[in-house]
Amino acid sequence: MKPAIEIRVDDLSSEDVRALIAAHLEGMHASSPACSVHALDVDALRAPGVTVWSAWIDEDLAGVGALKEIDPERGELKSMRVAGGHLGQGVGRAVLRHIMTDAATRGVRSLWLETGTTPDFDAARGLYASEGFVYCEPFDGYVEDPFSVFMTRSL
Numbered sequence: 688m689k690p691a692i693e694i695r696v697d698d699l700s701s702e703d704v705r706a707l708i709a710a711h712l713e714g715m716h717a718s719s720p721a722c723s724v725h726a727l728d729v730d731a732l733r734a735p736g737v738t739v740w741s742a743w744i745d746e747d748l749a750g751v752g753a754l755k756e757i758d759p760e761r762g763e764l765k766s767m768r769v770a771g772g773h774l775g776q777g778v779g780r781a782v783l784r785h786i787m788t789d790a791a792t793r794g795v796r797s798l799w800l801e802t803g804t805t806p807d808f809d810a811a812r813g814l815y816a817s818e819g820f821v822y823c824e825p826f827d828g829y830v831e832d833p834f835s836v837f838m839t840r841s842l
Contacts, residue, residue, distance in 0.1 A: 689777050690744045694785045697741040699729050703748040704741050708732065711751070711768040718807040723834035725801050727753070727765050738789070739766065742782050749773040752782040754790055757799065757827050762790050764800040767811065779814055787818070791842040799826050799839045812836065 697704055708729055715726045732739050736756035742749045750769040754762045764786065769778045790798060800820065802811050820838040825831060 692749060692776075692778060692781045693743045694740050694782060695743070697739045697751070699733060699739060701741070701748070704739075704751060705729055707748060707751055707768055707770055708766060711766060714768075714807075715803075718805050719803055719834045723803075723832050725829070725835070727755075732766060737765070740782060740785060740789075742778050744773060744776070744778075747772070749776070750778040750782050752779075752786055754786050754795075754798075756795075759794060760796040761827075762793075762795045762798050763827065764798055779811075780818070783814065783818055787840075787842060795842060797839055797841050799823075799837070801825075801829055801835050801837055804834055804836050812838075815840075 699705060712726050712728060715724045732753055737753055739751060739753045741751050748770055750773060752767045753765040755765050757763055767779060767782065787798065800815065802808050815838050818840070820840040823837050823839045825837050829835065829837060
């Protein structure tokens with residue numbers, strides 16, 4: 688039986704959440720050259736137009752995800768990360784679906800994302816593809832990069 692996952696808007700004040708975001712950034716830098724890392728730090732996640740959600744199982748932080756507004760009809764997924772102890776429990780899919788639902792209720796018509804190309808990102812690319820994301824050209828200022836792929840999905 689899958690554990691109950693509670694997903695809530697997060698103000699980034701929790702040490703646990705900030706630590707998971709820091710771990711996310713470290714992981715991105717370990718997997719890609721610095722010029723190919725597009726993950727946002729805590730300060731950037733606090734910018735206007737960015738909403739962050741945290742996922743909890745009981746009172747244990749299980750994951751995070753964010754939505755950055757590109758324009759009123761397009762949003763970008765950012766900072767999708769599942770805590771190590773919760774991998775394989777459906778947390779990433781739950782956060783992704785929550786963000787898609789929230790974005791649609793805001794009137795967002797499409798979601799976009801950038802993720803890595805190395806084997807470290809196989810699970811992420813598989814998750815996005817299984818939820819209807821398709822590969823696309825770079826968007827919103829991104830450029831071709833051998834360490835990045837771009838995906839989009841209509842809502």
